[in-house]
Amino acid sequence: MTYTPSIDKLNLVPFVSVHHMMELVLEIGVERVLAELTGYIEEDFRRWEDFDKTPRVAAHSREGVIELMPTSDGRHYGFKYVNGHPKNTREGRQTVTAFGVYADVGNGYPLLITEMTILTALRTAATSALAAKYLAPEGSRTMALIGNGAQSEFQAMAFKAALGVDRLRLYDIDGGATKKCLRNLSGLGFELTVCTTPEEAVEGADIITTATADKQYATILTDNMVGSGVHINAVGGDCPGKTELHRDILTRSDIFVEYPPQTRIEGEIQQLAEDHPVEELWQVIAGKVKGRREPRQITLFDSVGFATEDFSALRYVYDRVRETDHFIELDLLADPDEPRDLFGMLLRFPGSSLLAAKKAG
Amino acid sequence: MTYTPSIDKLNLVPFVSVHHMMELVLEIGVERVLAELTGYIEEDFRRWEDFDKTPRVAAHSREGVIELMPTSDGRHYGFKYVNGHPKNTREGRQTVTAFGVYADVGNGYPLLITEMTILTALRTAATSALAAKYLAPEGSRTMALIGNGAQSEFQAMAFKAALGVDRLRLYDIDGGATKKCLRNLSGLGFELTVCTTPEEAVEGADIITTATADKQYATILTDNMVGSGVHINAVGGDCPGKTELHRDILTRSDIFVEYPPQTRIEGEIQQLAEDHPVEELWQVIAGKVKGRREPRQITLFDSVGFATEDFSALRYVYDRVRETDHFIELDLLADPDEPRDLFGMLLRFPGSSLLAAKKAG
Numbered sequence: 001m002t003y004t005p006s007i008d009k010l011n012l013v014p015f016v017s018v019h020h021m022m023e024l025v026l027e028i029g030v031e032r033v034l035a036e037l038t039g040y041i042e043e044d045f046r047r048w049e050d051f052d053k054t055p056r057v058a059a060h061s062r063e064g065v066i067e068l069m070p071t072s073d074g075r076h077y078g079f080k081y082v083n084g085h086p087k088n089t090r091e092g093r094q095t096v097t098a099f100g101v102y103a104d105v106g107n108g109y110p111l112l113i114t115e116m117t118i119l120t121a122l123r124t125a126a127t128s129a130l131a132a133k134y135l136a137p138e139g140s141r142t143m144a145l146i147g148n149g150a151q152s153e154f155q156a157m158a159f160k161a162a163l164g165v166d167r168l169r170l171y172d173i174d175g176g177a178t179k180k181c182l183r184n185l186s187g188l189g190f191e192l193t194v195c196t197t198p199e200e201a202v203e204g205a206d207i208i209t210t211a212t213a214d215k216q217y218a219t220i221l222t223d224n225m226v227g228s229g230v231h232i233n234a235v236g237g238d239c240p241g242k243t244e245l246h247r248d249i250l251t252r253s254d255i256f257v258e259y260p261p262q263t264r265i266e267g268e269i270q271q272l273a274e275d276h277p278v279e280e281l282w283q284v285i286a287g288k289v290k291g292r293r294e295p296r297q298i299t300l301f302d303s304v305g306f307a308t309e310d311f312s313a314l315r316y317v318y319d320r321v322r323e324t325d326h327f328i329e330l331d332l333l334a335d336p337d338e339p340r341d342l343f344g345m346l347l348r349f350p351g352s353s354l355l356a357a358k359k360a361g
Numbered sequence: 362m363t364y365t366p367s368i369d370k371l372n373l374v375p376f377v378s379v380h381h382m383m384e385l386v387l388e389i390g391v392e393r394v395l396a397e398l399t400g401y402i403e404e405d406f407r408r409w410e411d412f413d414k415t416p417r418v419a420a421h422s423r424e425g426v427i428e429l430m431p432t433s434d435g436r437h438y439g440f441k442y443v444n445g446h447p448k449n450t451r452e453g454r455q456t457v458t459a460f461g462v463y464a465d466v467g468n469g470y471p472l473l474i475t476e477m478t479i480l481t482a483l484r485t486a487a488t489s490a491l492a493a494k495y496l497a498p499e500g501s502r503t504m505a506l507i508g509n510g511a512q513s514e515f516q517a518m519a520f521k522a523a524l525g526v527d528r529l530r531l532y533d534i535d536g537g538a539t540k541k542c543l544r545n546l547s548g549l550g551f552e553l554t555v556c557t558t559p560e561e562a563v564e565g566a567d568i569i570t571t572a573t574a575d576k577q578y579a580t581i582l583t584d585n586m587v588g589s590g591v592h593i594n595a596v597g598g599d600c601p602g603k604t605e606l607h608r609d610i611l612t613r614s615d616i617f618v619e620y621p622p623q624t625r626i627e628g629e630i631q632q633l634a635e636d637h638p639v640e641e642l643w644q645v646i647a648g649k650v651k652g653r654r655e656p657r658q659i660t661l662f663d664s665v666g667f668a669t670e671d672f673s674a675l676r677y678v679y680d681r682v683r684e685t686d687h688f689i690e691l692d693l694l695a696d697p698d699e700p701r702d703l704f705g706m707l708l709r710f711p712g713s714s715l716l717a718a719k720k721a722g
Binding site: 010017019022023026052057063064068072077079084085092094101109110115117154177183187330331332333334338340341349353354357 | 371372376378379380383384386387388390391413415418420422424425426427429431433435438440442444445446449450452453454455456458460462464466467468469470471476478479482510511513514515538541544545547548549691692693694695696697699700701702703704705706707708710712713714715718719720
């Protein structure tokens with residue numbers, strides 16, 4: 001089915017389920033999806049000033065948080081619903097699940113509803129790869145992958161797609177996670193090395209990716225582990241109280257962030273003074289600020305995830321899924337024959353109890 | 362089908378389409394739905410202090426607005442997506458459409474996704490009827506219904522269900538709207554009088570409901586039209602620059618509102634000084650403030666709609682729909698066998714191109 005919104009079907013909104021998302025991603029190919037998604041995110045970062053940057057709206061509870069992350073470029077509107085509940089895994093649930101909506105600003109009608117758990121994993125990895133395109137040393141092929149949980153394989157695939165990274169040095173405090181990562185990535189074109197310490201993992205690495213799930217202030221990387229000339233891609237520290245890098249690494253690095261007001265609260269730089277200088281990734285991509293200036297520089301992408309990246313991901317799925325049949329259409333919007341006659345729609349519904357009452361009355 | 366969330370189906374979220382909502386409402390009966398909904402809204406107003414009152418998050422454009430309205434009582438979380446685009450009717454679209462999500466605060470998982478265009482029409486009318494239960498003169502049977510658009514029949518049915526109002530005096534500047542309203546309500550137990558002026562409509566009315574769609578400051582009711590002892594239910598003025606009542610009526614009335622910070626911006630009282638005294642409806646319902654004190658008093662419910670009312674409506678649909686088969690289940694949440702193995706879920710998907718690549722590699 002090709003999606004052609006019709007005046008006769010104004011009530012229908014395409015919905016991409018988890019199943020459909022997997023079909024879509026696998027049909028296009030994971031690496032190609034990551035490469036194309038990197039392109040979409042890059043395009044949107046380049047026109048950063050078009051977006052309204054609304055702070056996320058969070059509902060905190062003892063057990064976790066539910067957030068709405070809206071943004072708009074003036075033509076389209078997108079928001080993501082995302083929860084974060086660390087204790088969920090004990091009940092077999094995901095710590096983080098998400099879904100999103102993409103809408104037309106001109107008429108306010110939703111254009112797409114989609115699962116975003118898988119999509120967020122893809123966009124997070126694509127954003128990391130995008131930052132590394134501008135910040136990692138020329139010819140980077142070796143990446144230390146510290147933290148081998150749910151995000152690790154996506155990072156690996158995104159860096160392969162965007163930069164040609166094909167040598168991975170895996171480390172996780174939990175050997176089972178490393179085993180899973182190794183099993184998943186073997187046969188996909190990587191030279192894979194399992195490391196027993198983080199020190200071993202960073203040996204000879206051009207890029208160090210940290211994607212651990214520690215909830216508290218942790219020190220995955222200590223200062224002496226980071227030599228000159230590397231790019232650090234810090235993905236795991238993404239909320240207040242959750243960091244991965246020793247403070248001394250931060251002060252030796254040139255730090256690049258998505259949106260400073262958010263990163264100063266949620267990112268690695270929550271450890272630094274509020275006025276510590278950072279660069280904005282969009283300015284690098286737009287050519288306003290230099291990324292990597294010289295080979296010995298340490299660059300750090302302090303990734304926390306921003307609403308525009310979800311917008312780019314929604315825009316990508318909306319563009320791509322319409323050429324496929326990997327969606328269903330939901331009867332989401334009331335569409336009475338006469339716009340003012342919502343009640344009449346109920347009245348004239350086949351077998352309407354209201355109509356029966358009228359006839360009896 | 363009876364909805365029993367199962368540990369094997371953590372990925373599924375019930376979805377109530379427009380079609381299913383109509384089936385549900387007609388199966389229960391419109392009047393009974395309105396009466397029950399009034400009860401749910403009343404319960405939630407009574408425990409007003411349990412709710413977090415987040416301001417709505419609006420994305421404004423030249424053509425209209427898209428809003429997210431979240432709230433939570435600490436156990437459940439709800440939000441409504443709603444647009445407002447006056448020019449939409451020119452393209453056969455609705456000015457306002459809405460959908461909503463109800464979720465479990467404990468694990469952040471959505472419990473329900475539902476259309477809310479019809480549901481909002483129902484909850485708006487139910488809220489008006491609830492206010493009138495506490496504010497309208499004892500034994501009210503006659504209501505002037507000024508503005509006979511999409512909301513008018515719902516108001517009529519809600520006031521019949523909650524107060525026994527059965528005499529309606531209809532007026533609209535557009536005779537076609539009145540005709541539609543008359544046609545829809547005839548045979549449903551009302552004595553209906555079509556009036557040619559608003560002055561005629563208010564004659565002998567115990568309750569005056571204004572539900573017009575004027576976008577600009579309008580004066581649907583002038584001061585001399587409102588005698589002592591009536592209750593005014595002002596539904597139409599609901600955004601900055603949109604009011605229906607002459608200012609002099611406001612100063613003669615005791616004014617009751619949902620949430621003062623919002624109503625002072627959006628309601629009739631935007632015409633008054635910022636410190637003009639108003640009462641909060643929840644305090645009347647909770648017994649902290651007296652509603653109608655004496656027969657000659659003019660009471661005014663300055664309705665703009667608040668997030669807790671949508672929460673009550675979501676809670677009602679969630680409770681009621683599960684006993685029926687008026688929903689489908691959406692595969693919305695990724696549920697890998699092993700929570701950390703999102704990538705493995707892609708890898709092991711039937712016919713996975715990734716798995717094929719591995720086997721070839």
